Amino acid sequence: MAIVQPASVEDLASGLKQVGYLPGESTALVSFLATKLGKPVLVEGPAGVGKTELAKALARLLGRSLVRLQCYEGLDEAKALYEWNYRKQLLRIQTESETSGWSEVQDDIFGEEFLLARPLMTAIASPEPVVLLVDEIDKTDQEFEAMLLELLSDFQISIPELGRIEARTQPVVLLTSNNTRELTEALKRRCLYLWLDYPGLEHELEIVRLHSPELDDRVARKLVEVIHRVRELDLKKPPSIAESIDWARTLVLLGASDIDKATFNQTMSVILKHRTDLDTVAARVGVMLDPAANAA
Amino acid sequence: MPPSGFAGQLLSFAEELRQEGLAVGTSEILDAVEVLDHISWPDQRDFKEALAATLAKSPEDRRVFELVFERFFFRATEAEAARRQITEDVSGSDSAGEINIDTLRAQIAAALADGSEAAMRDLARLAIAAFGQGQGSGVLGVDVQRIRRALGLRAEPQPEFPEDDPRRHGTPREQLRRFEQHLRRELERAMIERTASLPPKRPLGDLDRALPSGPIQDLAAVHRVVAQLKRRLATEGHEARGRRRHAHVDVRRTMRASLETGGVPITLKYRAQRPRRPEIFVLCDVSTSVTSASTFFLSVLHALHDAFRKLRSFVFIERISEVTEVFERERDFRAASEAISRDAGVADISGYTDYGRVWEEFLTLIEDELHPRATVIVLGDARTNGRPPRDEVFAAITGRAGRTFWLNPEPRLYWNYGDSVIAAYEKHCVAFECWRTDQLEDFVKVLSRER
Numbered sequence A: 001m002a003i004v005q006p007a008s009v010e011d012l013a014s015g016l017k018q019v020g021y022l023p024g025e026s027t028a029l030v031s032f033l034a035t036k037l038g039k040p041v042l043v044e045g046p047a048g049v050g051k052t053e054l055a056k057a058l059a060r061l062l063g064r065s066l067v068r069l070q071c072y073e074g075l076d077e078a079k080a081l082y083e084w085n086y087r088k089q090l091l092r093i094q095t096e097s098e099t100s101g102w103s104e105v106q107d108d109i110f111g112e113e114f115l116l117a118r119p120l121m122t123a124i125a126s127p128e129p130v131v132l133l134v135d136e137i138d139k140t141d142q143e144f145e146a147m148l149l150e151l152l153s154d155f156q157i158s159i160p161e162l163g164r165i166e167a168r169t170q171p172v173v174l175l176t177s178n179n180t181r182e183l184t185e186a187l188k189r190r191c192l193y194l195w196l197d198y199p200g201l202e203h204e205l206e207i208v209r210l211h212s213p214e215l216d217d218r219v220a221r222k223l224v225e226v227i228h229r230v231r232e233l234d235l236k237k238p239p240s241i242a243e244s245i246d247w248a249r250t251l252v253l254l255g256a257s258d259i260d261k262a263t264f265n266q267t268m269s270v271i272l273k274h275r276t277d278l279d280t281v282a283a284r285v286g287v288m289l290d291p292a293a294n295a296a
Numbered sequence B: 001m002p003p004s005g006f007a008g009q010l011l012s013f014a015e016e017l018r019q020e021g022l023a024v025g026t027s028e029i030l031d032a033v034e035v036l037d038h039i040s041w042p043d044q045r046d047f048k049e050a051l052a053a054t055l056a057k058s059p060e061d062r063r064v065f066e067l068v069f070e071r072f073f074f075r076a077t078e079a080e081a082a083r084r085q086i087t088e089d090v091s092g093s094d095s096a097g098e099i100n101i102d103t104l105r106a107q108i109a110a111a112l113a114d115g116s117e118a119a120m121r122d123l124a125r126l127a128i129a130a131f132g133q134g135q136g137s138g139v140l141g142v143d144v145q146r147i148r149r150a151l152g153l154r155a156e157p158q159p160e161f162p163e164d165d166p167r168r169h170g171t172p173r174e175q176l177r178r179f180e181q182h183l184r185r186e187l188e189r190a191m192i193e194r195t196a197s198l199p200p201k202r203p204l205g206d207l208d209r210a211l212p213s214g215p216i217q218d219l220a221a222v223h224r225v226v227a228q229l230k231r232r233l234a235t236e237g238h239e240a241r242g243r244r245r246h247a248h249v250d251v252r253r254t255m256r257a258s259l260e261t262g263g264v265p266i267t268l269k270y271r272a273q274r275p276r277r278p279e280i281f282v283l284c285d286v287s288t289s290v291t292s293a294s295t296f297f298l299s300v301l302h303a304l305h306d307a308f309r310k311l312r313s314f315v316f317i318e319r320i321s322e323v324t325e326v327f328e329r330e331r332d333f334r335a336a337s338e339a340i341s342r343d344a345g346v347a348d349i350s351g352y353t354d355y356g357r358v359w360e361e362f363l364t365l366i367e368d369e370l371h372p373r374a375t376v377i378v379l380g381d382a383r384t385n386g387r388p389p390r391d392e393v394f395a396a397i398t399g400r401a402g403r404t405f406w407l408n409p410e411p412r413l414y415w416n417y418g419d420s421v422i423a424a425y426e427k428h429c430v431a432f433e434c435w436r437t438d439q440l441e442d443f444v445k446v447l448s449r450e451r
Helices: A009-018 A025-037 A052-063 A088-096 A101-108 A121-126 A142-154 A183-189 A200-212 A215-230 A241-254 A261-271 A277-291 A290-294 B005-017 B026-036 B044-055 B059-083 B091-098 B102-112 B117-131 B140-150 B173-195 B219-241 B251-261 B291-303 B324-330 B331-343 B355-369 B391-400 B420-427 B437-448
Strands: A041-044 A064-068 A080-083 A116-119 A128-137 A154-161 A163-166 A174-178 A191-195 B279-283 B310-316 B321-322 B374-379 B401-408 B430-433
Touching: A009 A025, A009 A052, A025 A052, A025 A174, A025 A191, A025 B026, A025 B044, A025 B355, A041 A052, A052 A064, A052 A128, A052 A174, A052 A290, A088 A101, A088 B005, A116 A121, A121 A128, A121 A142, A121 A154, A142 A154, A142 B355, A154 B291, A174 A277, A200 A215, A200 A241, A215 A241, A215 A261, A215 A277, A241 A261, B005 B026, B005 B044, B005 B059, B026 B044, B044 B059, B059 B173, B091 B219, B102 B117, B102 B173, B117 B173, B140 B173, B279 B355, B291 B331, B310 B324, B310 B355, B321 B355, B324 B331, B374 B391, B391 B420, B401 B420, B420 B430, B430 B437
Parallel strands: A041 A174, A041 A191, A064 A128, A128 A174, B279 B310, B279 B374, B374 B401, B401 B430
Antiparallel strands: A080 A116, A154 A163, B310 B321
């Protein structure tokens, strides 16, 4: 059921829905453009709105494998692009040092055989087209960003000893960022931009229903309403979609038929990850769920 | 001569975006053209999203993009309509007298409660037909407010209305703002039709990015900026860690590493750069002229509490009072400003700011705790109401503290006019104008930067 090349935005949107991802309007459009134009997409938004999930869903939909590069501070070329397998090189030199001359060995040990491909190189050299996910690009430093530029605009990698390696197939590239630091203009210039925000009430309700269809409709609606109210508070870590889904699953497991004050207090820790947040929410939202307060 | 045709329109649209401060390069424009190849144009939503994906590449840019998009295509449509002399069927205005004004009021209130966009637009036209004819003042903002009042729409609860009327509990501010936008747009359209020419283009004011200076302003937008600021600051130090310029060699770790190479220090290890976590004293003017800006600023600082080692805040009008605890208790901006006005006790007799007295009180209060690594931040408009500025006492404070910053919530244009004496203080400190969110962000960056 994989769609190799979606024909229209609607086509892609319904496809994504079938693989378990409900895209917003702009999400479907930008993903469609990415498959059409072969340009990388920079996806930004708060944590837990489905940035990484989008890449996975796209990979499922297009029937491609997903190559993922998780970024972190101090990530460098050797871990992201390629590395020379120096142990193998040493062995080669030792076994041949008696018989052959220097120049022969030198030519020999810098061949593709001795190259260890890291995620970016894997994505480019793969004979089948892939989906490349560069996750949390904002965690790396600017030097790394600069290194990505060649890859993103021309889909090629220059290796000093070997020359240029060009992409055999065009990958769909997604870069995600939590917007903790401003990315360079040069990087942004090469990408399409997609801002993913918390979804609207109805949209989130659909997502929750998709992921836990066992949950009672009335409870699901109340759950989403409560989540939206909680997000309006000034919290250290507002609950994301992932947390809504977790909460829905928890309620299904508990067999809850309504979200009242008692249930809320018991399960609150599923959606809140800071002690101070728990206090704030208990004080502001817990009270509203009290049946006595509603009747008054 | 301006370029014509579709490409020309797109170029002038990009040009307008540039004027509002977006970095739109030629490659972006090429992308935009390419993207438009692949989508269906009649759908305005797709068209807009496609352009946004290629031209606006940050949440802030996106906000500006929305505004410019609205303005640009509204004006383009109206200009074309005026050129071809297309006017609307005016039969609607003949029946204006027959509109039942009470029904209309109720209908509009109901539409606002539902939040139905299309209904709101239609009703805005009806409202203009009912209340706006013949007595337009010519100033759009005034007309909008007059019609809103005539409809009895208010954000505050109005108990005089019957039980089932949605206006009884007050109209949500957000809906009210949207309805006002519709009113403004329809009034503008009508005016263009009457005069058959476009009014001069209004650049997006700095107001769209301004800090809240009154309680009515939309705080949600500002809070979003602050949330982002928090995240940036939390990671600020990490970013600097990668840089090797002016790095100090960590001798201990270098020697430890040299053991691998038989005692020869081949790889140098550097000391990590740590973000500056200054000790901060904040003084905020909370007299009526600057209250909102300064309480807002204080709450921002306290939201950033993790980024600073120690933070003590004071508010003053005629006298000074410490409010550090209030902010530790109340993280919400509104609640904090209420608490301050309730129990800070800073207005003595006249309620006018007395900077001279404040400096003296501050100095006696805190003299022993000021040291060269402390930072003092003053937020105020430096309007002394004719009282002596006592800048020599201020100089004594700045002399003891390591750094002193002055944030003035007034635009630089108004400095030193009237009773503003910022020039006297500026000699002893670094003064910033701080009335937009980006200025606030710049300042916080300066604050946490390594000296």
